[in-house]
Amino acid sequence: MSTVYQATASAPVNIAVIKYWGKRDTKLILPTNSSLSVTLDQDHLRSTTTSRADPSFVKDTLWLNGKEDEIKPGGRLATCITELKRLRQATVENEDPTAPKLSTYKVHIASYNNFPTAAGLASSASGFAALVASLAQLYALPVSPSTLSIIARQGSGSACRSLYGGFVAWQEGVHPDGSDSLAIQVAPQSHWPNIHALICVVSDDKKGTSSTSGMQLTVDTSPLLQHRIKAVVPQRMKDISKAILEKDFDTFARITMADSNQFHAVALDTEPPIFYMNDVSRAIIAVVVEYNRLSLANGQGYKAAYTYDAGPNAVIYAEEKNIKEIIQLVVSFFPQREGAFKDNLGVFPPGAEVNAQATVPAGFNVGVALKREVGAVKGLIHTRVGDGPRALGEEEALLGPEGTPKILA
Incomplete structure (x- = not known):
């Protein structure tokens, strides 16, 4: 039987106390100012994402809450997926010739929010953070949450702050390529848990x-x-x-x-x-x-x-x-x-x-x-206040044996 390459992660909602409002680069999502947020407990509000890579898949496909969502070429979703595949190739496959060439396979991704989407609760932040965390886990990327936050930021600005738990700053950065516009943890959840x-x-x-x-x-x-x-x-x-x-x-x-x-x-x-x-x-x-x-x-x-x-x-x-x-x-x-x-x-x-x-x-x-x-x-x-993204077990996977969602809308 062929190996199943699959990973499931959840990521939290964050609510900013210093607000992000305004971009100096709309493609790379570089902000006009730094911001700071509190990560909320995933036991209550979260996005869960399962990613699978398989040579039999014909295109990258995403289902959000059981409904297929278009991955527009050059759009935010496509950018995140492409960047993570690039990192897989650079940090894993180029370093270890025996590593499976997962970066060359298409992916199926299923994501689920346990709260209303676009309701003024930051579903895009937890959603893109869960997508990035899940693919990073699938690809076994040896990189820090700050590095992953650079990719999540290109999906949704505030998503970069959901790559950490506790109290998180998104530093605006100065470089035009966005390499220093990333999230850092000011303090973990355990520092001020009450x-x-x-x-x-x-x-x-x-x-x-x-x-x-x-x-x-x-x-x-x-x-x-x-x-x-x-x-x-x-x-x-x-x-x-x-x-x-x-x-x-x-x-x-x-x-x-x-x-x-x-x-x-x-x-x-x-x-x-x-x-x-x-x-x-x-x-x-x-x-x-x-x-x-x-x-x-x-x-x-x-x-x-x-x-x-x-x-x-x-x-x-x-x-x-x-x-x-x-x-x-x-x-x-x-x-x-x-x-x-x-x-x-x-x-x-x-x-x-x-x-x-x-x-x-x-x-x-x-x-x-x-x-x-x-x-x-x-x-x-x-x-x-809560923790950062969690790696979840197979029992919480959203994709069934065929690589399609277990529950469709």
Whole structure:
């Protein structure tokens, strides 16, 4: 029986605290500024990818969530696959004449996201990171995650940050070929494991203005972006990295919220203006701001930090000790439909109805926001900082014996 060359990997979602917005090279996906993110726990949010190389395959083929996706020549997927084949040849086959010539075989790839695609949760980041991790495993590449991040970046910019767990910086780099525009780990998950995140899913529809087109419009038309790139981000990168290393949540929270605000200010400063947040997004900000005001007045420092990517969904970062109180506060203003809260980490007793847990801290000014109808926030996902890509066993493979997906859409 012929050898089956196959590997399965999963990769995490990451949510930036210093935002990437704008490219200086759209083909290589080189950013106008450095960025920094928190990798979230794959036990809750992940992309899983199985790759197989076989001499009988007639073309490179990808299935996303059970549906065949076109691999356009010269497109982002094709670029990642080609680069990984090139690395296989250079680092393995050229070094060891007995190594199977996997770089010459076509590949079948199946990928699955366990969360809605294009919902403002970074599916492209975890997706391209899982693709790269899976092929790197298949090809037994003897290279670092930073090297792989250069390839993942050419699929989706933020994907480069999902090649590591913990707290990750994407360094913008200076070289025109992109060889120094890569991800490095600022600190592993184990350094500050009690950083938790509450994702408030305001909308799971596709975005009005895609990130790709939106950010280039900003580069072309926003004077504020130029100020951000030159005067603001470099210092924030240093300050937030220091805050992470010192586990200084106050500084981490202040910078995270300020950078989210500035990213959305830059979107508004674009011509024509881009609006990613909606009234519910802004109400969540008002609730977090009042919660921090009360906490600061009580001498307890910042307890929560909101951040928004290119969409209306909020991610609230907090230390583990405060997350229960934050969930109780959020559901006071944004009650949940049954089953819409994913209590992944067992904050409440098993079977507890989350709306019954709603409570507002003493001294909280409830006039800062209106209580919304059930489902204004469509779901709450409680998660935490997590690890980088994982190599998975054969039992989790997405491809069947014939090299086609086990489950088709």
